[in-house]
Amino acid sequence: MKPLKIATFNINGIRARLPNLLAWLAREQPDIACLQELKGVDFPTQQLAEAGYGSLHLGQASWNGVAILARDAEPLEIRRGLPGMEGDSQSRYLEAAAHGVVVGCLYLPNGNPQPGPKFDYKLAWFERFIEHAQVLLDSEHPVVLAGDYNVVPTDLDIYNPRSWLKDALLQPQSRACYRRLLDQGWTDSLRHLYPDERLYTFWDYFREHWPKNSGLRIDHLLLNPALAPYLKNGGVDAWVRNEAKASDHAPAWIELGRSKRKET
DNA sequence: ATGGCGGGTTCAACCCGA
Numbered sequence: 001m002k003p004l005k006i007a008t009f010n011i012n013g014i015r016a017r018l019p020n021l022l023a024w025l026a027r028e029q030p031d032i033a034c035l036q037e038l039k040g041v042d043f044p045t046q047q048l049a050e051a052g053y054g055s056l057h058l059g060q061a062s063w064n065g066v067a068i069l070a071r072d073a074e075p076l077e078i079r080r081g082l083p084g085m086e087g088d089s090q091s092r093y094l095e096a097a098a099h100g101v102v103v104g105c106l107y108l109p110n111g112n113p114q115p116g117p118k119f120d121y122k123l124a125w126f127e128r129f130i131e132h133a134q135v136l137l138d139s140e141h142p143v144v145l146a147g148d149y150n151v152v153p154t155d156l157d158i159y160n161p162r163s164w165l166k167d168a169l170l171q172p173q174s175r176a177c178y179r180r181l182l183d184q185g186w187t188d189s190l191r192h193l194y195p196d197e198r199l200y201t202f203w204d205y206f207r208e209h210w211p212k213n214s215g216l217r218i219d220h221l222l223l224n225p226a227l228a229p230y231l232k233n234g235g236v237d238a239w240v241r242n243e244a245k246a247s248d249h250a251p252a253w254i255e256l257g258r259s260k261r262k263e264t
Numbered sequence: 265a266t267g268g269c270g271g272g273t274t275c276a277a278c279c280c281g282a
Contacts, residue, residue: 012281013271037281039272062272063280110282150282169282204282205269216282248270248282 004099006032007237007253008146008219010107010202013039014065017247022051024240030253031071032098034105034146038065038091060091066105066147070098078102082128083135092125101227101256102136106147111168119168122150126177130184133222137184142227145186148249149220151178153188156198157217159209169218186222189254193234201236202249210241219252232257 007030011017014035025033025048033053043057054074057067058081068075075096082093092107106129111122136143151174152158164170182188190199200215209215223231234254241250 016271037271110280112280112282148282164282167282202282207268218282245270 003232003258004032004101004256005030005253006034006101006103006144006146006221006256007251008034008036008105008148008221009240009251010036010148010219010247010249012037012247012249014043014067015040016245018044018047020240020243020246022047023243024237024251025051025053025069028237028251028253029071030069030251032075032101032103033069033251034103035067035069036065036105036107036148038067039063040065043067056094056096058091058094060089064091064107066091066094066107068094068096068098068103068105070096073098075103082125082132084128084131085125093129100142102139102141102143104132104136104143104145104147106145106149108148108150110150111171111174114166114168114171119171122168123173123177126174130177130180133181133186134184137186137224140226141224143224144227144254145222146220148218149178150218151175152216152218153178153191153220156196157200159198159200159214159216164216169216181222185225187228187231189221189223189231190217190234190236190252192228192231199236201252203241205248219249221252221254223254227256229260230256230258
């Protein structure tokens with residue numbers, strides 16, 4: 001396969017963030033981009049097309065919403081919504097084929113406050129997602145599951161867990177669900193590339209967390225065994241977080257090479 | 265323990281995110 005750059009970006013409102021999104025696409029030119037938190041029904045299909053991106057989106061008034069963009073291509077829709085959640089009104093999952101890979105774009109529920117019904121919903125959603133992830137893994141197609149997982153996998157993925165101990169993102173149940181995904185055979189791309197480094201994809205708007213680099217790693221790109229051997233490079237476009245009117249997330253990205261990497 | 269910021273809805277003040 002040809003080299004492929006795949007990114008995920010929680011844009012926190014596509015209407016408010018369109019200039020930032022277009023600037024990022026122009027500069028980084030991902031081949032595939034998964035977006036979360038569109039926060040609206042309207043979607044700038046035409047403006048993205050003029051920027052060179054075909055797109056699919058699953059919107060919703062006010063909240064949630066996900067989209068998949070493909071550079072110089074039209075993503076082919078596979079499904080919208082998770083199996084078994086057909087009655088769910090929240091737009092959190094979209095799946096498509098683009099540039100030779102299957103892409104699942106997800107916005108996992110935040111789950112706060114916990115305990116409570118929102119945390120129960122998070123765990124229920126996670127269970128459905130784990131089931132579907134197993135199906136995708138077994139398909140042996142090249143698959144990437146990219147999005148805002150709303151899980152801080154380990155204490156290496158947060159500046160300081162102390163003030164977040166009660167947060168849904170750090171709960172043992174949330175982390176156990178994420179661990180079960182990895183145990184199915186998925187590779188956490190950025191953690192695989194940087195086993196010991198502190199990488200963050202989210203810095204909240206409070207208390208100067210961005211200037212102080214007090215961040216969390218909650219946006220992840222998971223690769224199935226068919227795709228993991230092609231992982232070559234990855235990172236976080238932290239410059240995006242420093243722009244005017246920035247989202248509280250920065251894009252995370254990976255590059256897949258045209259040949260398998262050497263086994264070590 | 266709370267609220268800090270910022271977006272959405274809708275024009276004052278809330279709900280929500282993480």
